[in-house]
Amino acid sequence: MWQPAFHRTRRRTPYDEAMRIAVLDDYQNVARTLADWGSLPAETVFFSGFLGHGDDAVCQALQDFDVVVAMRERTPFTAERLQALPKLKLLVTTGMRNAAIDLDAARDQGITVCGTSGSLAATAEHTWALILAAARRLDVELLSASRPRAIDQPWQQTLGTGLAGHTLGVYGLGKVGAQVAGIGRAFGMEVIAHSQNLSAARAAEAGVELVAKEELFARSDVLSIHLKLSERTTAVVGAQELGAMRSGSILVNTSRSAIIDEDALVAALGSGAPSLAALDVFDVEPLPANHHLLQTPGVIATPHLGYVTEEQFSIFYTDAVRDIAAWVAGTPLNVLS
Known part of the structure; x- marks a missing residue:
C-alpha cells in the first residue's frame, strides 16, 4: 500500500527540497549556454556523452536526479528504466512527441512528462x-x-x-x-x-x-x-x-x-x-x-542531424527551463503524461 501513496506525493505535492536536474545527451556541449538554467532552484548537471543502451549504466548515472531533460529519443525511457529511477519526478522531452518514453508507465509511476515546442x-x-x-x-x-x-x-x-x-x-x-x-x-x-x-x-x-x-x-x-x-x-x-x-x-x-x-x-x-x-x-x-x-x-x-540547429536547440532548452519552473510552481506546462 506504500507505493500508491508515494505516487500521489510525487505528482501532487509541491517540490520543496534541494532539486537536481540532469540534461542528457548534450553532444555538442551547448545546453548550458542556450537557456537560463541558473534561474532554477536546482543543481543542473549536463551529460555530453551518451550514457549507453544498457539499463544499468543509465539508471546508475541518473539515480540521484529528480528531473531529467531528454534530447528527443536519444535515451529511451522504458517502463523498466523508469521503475529503476525512484527519485525521478519530472521528465522533460524536447519536442511534443517522443516514442522512446513509455508515457503509460510514467503516469502509473507518478512521473510528470512535459514537452517543448520546436521548429519543423x-x-x-x-x-x-x-x-x-x-x-x-x-x-x-x-x-x-x-x-x-x-x-x-x-x-x-x-x-x-x-x-x-x-x-x-x-x-x-x-x-x-x-x-x-x-x-x-x-x-x-x-x-x-x-x-x-x-x-x-x-x-x-x-x-x-x-x-x-x-x-x-x-x-x-x-x-x-x-x-x-x-x-x-x-x-x-x-x-x-x-x-x-x-x-x-x-x-x-x-x-x-x-x-x-x-x-x-x-x-x-x-x-x-x-x-x-x-x-x-x-x-x-x-x-x-x-x-x-x-x-x-x-x-x-548523417548522425541524426535533422533537428540539430542552434535555433532549434535554443527553443528546446528555453522551453525545458520554462517547463521545470512551471512544474516547481505547481502549474506544469506542455504535459504529455
Missing part, C-alpha cells in the same frame, strides 16, 4: 541537404577536394545528377513533407505524393499530384519519407516498394528508420535501384562504427 524547418532543410549531397555525390567529392592525391588521380570523381525536370516523391505530406515538396517545386521538380489518408484536395493545396503508393515508388527519381512511426508504418517500405524504384533513383529518410525494412534496403542497393540511400535515422543510435549499413555501397549517412 530544421528537418525539411536537412532533408534537402541530403538530397543535394546525394544528387551531387558530395560524400565522395568533399573528400576528393580535401585529401592529398597523386598527380594522375582525377580531382573530380563522379558525375552528378540534376534535379530540375525530375520527379520528387514525398511519402507523407504532413507539415515537414509539405515543406520538402515546396522546395522541390522551387527546384523545378515535378512533385508527387502519397500517404494513406492524403486527399486530392490536400495534395492540390500543396501544389503536388496525388498518386497511388505503387506509382510513387515507380515514378520518383528522388523519394523522401516523411511518415510518423506507428504499427501501421513499421517496415511499410519493404522489398516490394524498393523493387519498384528506378535505377539511379535516390531514397531519403529523415523520419524514423523502422519505416524501412533495413535488410530489404541493403538488398535493393545491391541491385542498383535505388542507387543511393541518404539516411539520417537508424535502428541503433549512436550508429556503431562497424554497422553493416556503413559497409553498404550507396549509403550516405
